[in-house]
Amino acid sequence: MKSLFQSVDAPFLTRDQAKALTDRVLGMAKADETRLGLNTGWSGNTRFAGAEITTSGGITDTSLTVTSTVGKRRASATTNVLDDASLRRTVDLAERLARLSPEDPELMPELGPQQYMAVRGYVDRTAALTPEARSEAVKRAVDAAREAGRAAGDMFVAGFLEANAGAICLATSRGLFAYHPSTDVSLGVTARTPDGTGSGWSQGAARDWSLLDSAALGRRAAEKAVASRNPVAMEPGMHTAVLEAAGVAQLVPNVAGALNARNADEGRNAFSKPGGGTKLGEKIVDARVTLFSDPADPDLLAQPFDADGFPLARRVWVENGVLKQLAYTRFWAQKQGKEATGGGGGGGGGGFGTPGGLKFPGGTQTLDQLVAGCQRGVLVTHFFYTNVLDARSGLMTGLTRDGTFLIEGGKIVRAVKNFRWNEAPLIMLNKIEEMGRSERTRVGQVMPSMRVRDFNFASLSDAV
Amino acid sequence: MTTRRDFLTIGAAALATSAASSRAFALAPEPTAVLPAQGDPLANELALEAISAAKDAGASYADARVGRYRRQQISTRERSISGVNDAESYGVGVRTLVNGSWGFAATSELTRDGVVKAAREAARLSRAARAVQRRPVQLAPVAAVKGTWMTPIRRDPIDVPIEDKVALLLATNEAALKVPRVRFVTSGLQLLREIKTLATTDGTLITQTFVRVGPSFNATAIGDGDFQSYAEELAPRGTGWEYIESLDMPGNAERWAMLAAEKLGARSVEAGRYDLIIEPTNLWLTIHESIGHPTELDRAMGYEANYAGTSFIAPPEKHIGQLKYGPAFMNIQGDRTQEGSVSRVAWDDEGVPADSWLIIEKGVFKDYQTTREQVSWIQKLTGVNKSHGCSYADSWRSVQFQRMPNVSLMPGDQDLSVNDLIAATDRGILIRNIGSWSIDHQRYNFSFSGQTFHEVRGGKIVGMFRDVAYQSNTPYFWNAMDMIGGKSSYWLGGSFNDGKGEPGQSNSVSHGCPPARFRQVNVVNTARSL
Numbered sequence: 006m007k008s009l010f011q012s013v014d015a016p017f018l019t020r021d022q023a024k025a026l027t028d029r030v031l032g033m034a035k036a037d038e039t040r041l042g043l044n045t046g047w048s049g050n051t052r053f054a055g056a057e058i059t060t061s062g063g064i065t066d067t068s069l070t071v072t073s074t075v076g077k078r079r080a081s082a083t084t085n086v087l088d089d090a091s092l093r094r095t096v097d098l099a100e101r102l103a104r105l106s107p108e109d110p111e112l113m114p115e116l117g118p119q120q121y122m123a124v125r126g127y128v129d130r131t132a133a134l135t136p137e138a139r140s141e142a143v144k145r146a147v148d149a150a151r152e153a154g155r156a157a158g159d160m161f162v163a164g165f166l167e168a169n170a171g172a173i174c175l176a177t178s179r180g181l182f183a184y185h186p187s188t189d190v191s192l193g194v195t196a197r198t199p200d201g202t203g204s205g206w207s208q209g210a211a212r213d214w215s216l217l218d219s220a221a222l223g224r225r226a227a228e229k230a231v232a233s234r235n236p237v238a239m240e241p242g243m244h245t246a247v248l249e250a251a252g253v254a255q256l257v258p259n260v261a262g263a264l265n266a267r268n269a270d271e272g273r274n275a276f277s278k279p280g281g282g283t284k285l286g287e288k289i290v291d292a293r294v295t296l297f298s299d300p301a302d303p304d305l306l307a308q309p310f311d312a313d314g315f316p317l318a319r320r321v322w323v324e325n326g327v328l329k330q331l332a333y334t335r336f337w338a339q340k341q342g343k344e345a346t347g348g349g350g351g352g353g354g355g356g357f358g359t360p361g362g363l364k365f366p367g368g369t370q371t372l373d374q375l376v377a378g379c380q381r382g383v384l385v386t387h388f389f390y391t392n393v394l395d396a397r398s399g400l401m402t403g404l405t406r407d408g409t410f411l412i413e414g415g416k417i418v419r420a421v422k423n424f425r426w427n428e429a430p431l432i433m434l435n436k437i438e439e440m441g442r443s444e445r446t447r448v449g450q451v452m453p454s455m456r457v458r459d460f461n462f463a464s465l466s467d468a469v
Numbered sequence: 470m471t472t473r474r475d476f477l478t479i480g481a482a483a484l485a486t487s488a489a490s491s492r493a494f495a496l497a498p499e500p501t502a503v504l505p506a507q508g509d510p511l512a513n514e515l516a517l518e519a520i521s522a523a524k525d526a527g528a529s530y531a532d533a534r535v536g537r538y539r540r541q542q543i544s545t546r547e548r549s550i551s552g553v554n555d556a557e558s559y560g561v562g563v564r565t566l567v568n569g570s571w572g573f574a575a576t577s578e579l580t581r582d583g584v585v586k587a588a589r590e591a592a593r594l595s596r597a598a599r600a601v602q603r604r605p606v607q608l609a610p611v612a613a614v615k616g617t618w619m620t621p622i623r624r625d626p627i628d629v630p631i632e633d634k635v636a637l638l639l640a641t642n643e644a645a646l647k648v649p650r651v652r653f654v655t656s657g658l659q660l661l662r663e664i665k666t667l668a669t670t671d672g673t674l675i676t677q678t679f680v681r682v683g684p685s686f687n688a689t690a691i692g693d694g695d696f697q698s699y700a701e702e703l704a705p706r707g708t709g710w711e712y713i714e715s716l717d718m719p720g721n722a723e724r725w726a727m728l729a730a731e732k733l734g735a736r737s738v739e740a741g742r743y744d745l746i747i748e749p750t751n752l753w754l755t756i757h758e759s760i761g762h763p764t765e766l767d768r769a770m771g772y773e774a775n776y777a778g779t780s781f782i783a784p785p786e787k788h789i790g791q792l793k794y795g796p797a798f799m800n801i802q803g804d805r806t807q808e809g810s811v812s813r814v815a816w817d818d819e820g821v822p823a824d825s826w827l828i829i830e831k832g833v834f835k836d837y838q839t840t841r842e843q844v845s846w847i848q849k850l851t852g853v854n855k856s857h858g859c860s861y862a863d864s865w866r867s868v869q870f871q872r873m874p875n876v877s878l879m880p881g882d883q884d885l886s887v888n889d890l891i892a893a894t895d896r897g898i899l900i901r902n903i904g905s906w907s908i909d910h911q912r913y914n915f916s917f918s919g920q921t922f923h924e925v926r927g928g929k930i931v932g933m934f935r936d937v938a939y940q941s942n943t944p945y946f947w948n949a950m951d952m953i954g955g956k957s958s959y960w961l962g963g964s965f966n967d968g969k970g971e972p973g974q975s976n977s978v979s980h981g982c983p984p985a986r987f988r989q990v991n992v993v994n995t996a997r998s999l
Contacts, residue, residue, distance in 0.1 A: 050972055054774060054775075055772075056601070057602045058598035058601045060573060060868050061594045062572075062574065062594065062868050065575075066577045067577065068558065070556075080554070082557075083555070083558075084556075085558050086557065105632045107639065110549055137597045144600060161771055161774070163772070163773075163775045167972060193776075195775040272694075273653070273696040275999060389909060390907040390910070391907065392916075394918060395996060400995055403907055404914065425907075463940065464991070466909040466942075467781070467913045467914070468910050468913050
């Protein structure tokens with residue numbers, strides 16, 4: 006079959022190539038409306054454990070999803086086989102599936118041409134991260150971790166480096182065309198002391214590879230591991246907690262993810278009001294809490310359109326503690342006489358990789374200052390295996406991991422065993438003592454550290 | 470050395486029980502495949518081309534997997550369709566060993582040039598990895614094999630007309646919506662047909678076709694300022710459309726939905742310690758998290774440390790044959806042969822024949838899940854000199870690594886039913902279906918919820934609780950198991966999507982078990998007011 010790539014080294018389709026392909030496929034379509042979603046990209050990864058590389062890979066792939074609408078019937082088909090015969094078969098399949106599907110009373114028409122925010126989320130040096138460069142970066146992280154942890158012996162160092170470069174392209178039979186190239190890279194490092202009693206972790210993520218310091222990430226993981234050795238059991242209960250930004254990032258995005266207007270209107274999420282209606286306009290959390298999405302924010306640089314091609318704009322979900330905005334799909338917005346927010350009504354991205362990004366601006370305090378202001382509490386590096394226990398309140402459970410410490414008199418005094426906790430983010434955001442600085446916790450997500458009172462540490466875990 | 474054949478010849482009762490499992494607990498008589506399992510000449514040619522190019526590029530070992538995946542997903546809500554998607558993905562992944570270091574490259578460009586380029590790129594990745602390598606990879610030997618295999622099915626689910634699938638789901642929703650206060654219903658189908666060709670430089674060339682189906686159902690009832698949902702536990706299976714039909718979703722949906730409405734009036738549980746009677750529809754997930762994951766050898770050796778964590782069953786030399794996991798009647802089988810299970814194969818993604826072995830025997834930890842690379846790590850401790858066949862990749866795009874086989878709790882010698890367990894319990898809770906789940910990164914401390922919680926008093930069900938989660942610790946919990954159902958009560962649950970690895974991969978895995986009772990387990994109340 007014929008290659009679509011201009012040169013063998015191009016890792017994904019350019020805008021012109023994507024336009025040519027989508028025009029060709031739209032030309033094959035016979036449905037009333039057609040939408041094409043093209044996902045084209047390269048991914049390079051290097052995984053390591055025991056201070057050596059365990060697997061590494063390079064992947065190139067381009068897949069096309071055809072969504073066909075016939076009257077009020079809609080269905081889609083996807084393929085990554087891009088010769089004409091396969092493309093035609095995929096278009097035919099989507100159209101056949103659509104005709105066979107029952108009418109969807111909630112179906113919205115495809116969009117025509119749109120204006121999008123200008124977002125530059127593509128950085129050449131991330132796309133050029135070769136296997137050799139990744140191995141060198143891993144070596145820097147491993148060497149720095151082993152050096153920083155030398156006092157504890159030969160550190161066990163594990164982690165993962167992944168770089169992605171690609172583009173999302175959308176085109177509709179109504180004339181919409183959107184193409185957004187982006188890169189991202191992340192490096193996570195876990196260091197464990199040879200006696201098995203200490204574990205530390207750090208992670209960096211950016212669109213631009215030059216913003217990550219692999220040696221610093223390795224060092225930080227090892228320092229945490231050394232400090233967390235020989236943890237002692239601390240009585241579970243309601244304790245003040247200093248949460249690093251990575252921990253906050255595992256709780257707060259769930260609030261944004263639950264902002265679905267339809268569920269709230271239907272009386273089945275935490276933003277529904279008992280007896281009907283929603284909590285829009287009500288103060289739901291501490292006045293220091295503001296949560297927003299903004300594709301063009303320089304710390305987020307998120308894709309400026311959703312899967313329908315709907316333009317994503319700045320959306321302030323919570324402002325100074327007041328619920329300002331719920332997330333409306335195009336259908337639900339029309340039905341309720343509201344403005345659609347895009348993103349499938351998922352709540353502004355929720356920071357889980359869906360469009361729009363999520364930013365929670367923080368305060369001015371450093372982590373050390375948050376600790377210094379704490380008489381007795383627990384410092385949490387991050388969490389593990391968080392899950393919702395009750396959808397009505399958004400109560401979650403999970404565990405602390407990779408460095409949990411007792412704070413007394415404003416100082417870290419010793420490592421403590423990990424806890425299982427049961428806490429609702431919406432309740433926690435009403436118990437803030439102090440806000441720390443915010444930082445990029447993943448690509449398209451910015452969260453602050455914070456000190457909160459009465460965090461419900463429910464039981465002990467022996468896990469290191 | 471433990472092999473499936475050994476199970477058949479050893480006299481111990483527990484082993485005999487486990488050996489019989491794949492037949493005794495078969496779901497149905499093995500149907501005749503309607504589709505022939507066959508090799509794809511183009512896939513064979515490209516895979517052989519790829520391993521040849523890898524050898525030319527300096528690989529001492531290479532394998533190439535050509536995968537053609539067809540996934541269909543249909544989801545509905547109430548009286549409408551929320552999505553119909555049919556996805557095809559086709560490509561090749563080439564894995565190489567150069568100087569004992571792994572490299573992997575994958576491409577969707579299925580041409581001679583495309584696969585040769587991928588093979589060379591994989592060898593380049595192997596060489597780059599060599600710079601950060603302490604001990605070279607060693608592969609346990611495996612006999613070269615040529616052949617084909619296919620999941621036994623009566624009807625290919627992908628080929629069932631879409632209108633039949635949608636009609637089944639909408640009829641299911643309609644039946645559920647008859648129940649007063651039930652206002653929201655979702656139902657769906659996940660269907661997969663996967664054709665996988667593997668060629669290795671050891672001389673293996675095989676093609677397997679896998680079919681899996683995964684239905685779902687959820688109903689939500691609205692009360693006064695309250696809502697409760699009920700999800701029926703519809704296990705995914707490695708079977709054809711006949712399994713979906715056997716579930717009679719439209720005929721059962723009203724009964725399922727009534728449970729959501731009934732939960733609105735249930736009493737909020739008082740936190741404390743209770744004897745728990747756990748049905749297989751809930752217990753499979755607890756087995757998965759607290760036994761399946763910690764007995765993965767790569768996890769025990771720290772390979773997952775940066776992501777899903779390590780294991781409390783480490784180091785191997787201090788645990789094999791020594792760790793008392795549970796009571797003497799507890800036998801846990803690792804398996805890739807069980808009929809209807811979603812992890813069933815004829816060969817794994819390294820060409821190793823499907824295996825069946827005991828992970829826990831008479832309550833004592835015995836062996837891990839392994840791939841070829843891992844055999845030498847514990848061979849001296851277990852005496853096992855071959856891989857248990859746990860290599861798997863979820864796509865041609867993904868490198869194969871150690872993934873969970875079916876991990877199942879074998880039934881007890883006495884053929885007790887869940888009613889026998891209830892009758893023997895003075896104060897307890899009967900838990901059905903999975904709810905919320907969470908476990909720590911070494912698999913000690915866990916939290917599991919469910920869908921229904923019935924209060925047991927004086928050997929009888931006396932009412933319904935809500936807001937229940939049990940939060941316990943793996944060694945405590947399994948050693949607190951004191952009663953277990955027999956083979957008539959055995960049921961095969963499982964997950965279509967189990968995550969592991971970086972980059973993340975999704976594995977399908979089944980877990981069979983009877984109901985079991987656990988004494989004095991900590992129960993928390995999950996209700997909160999905002």
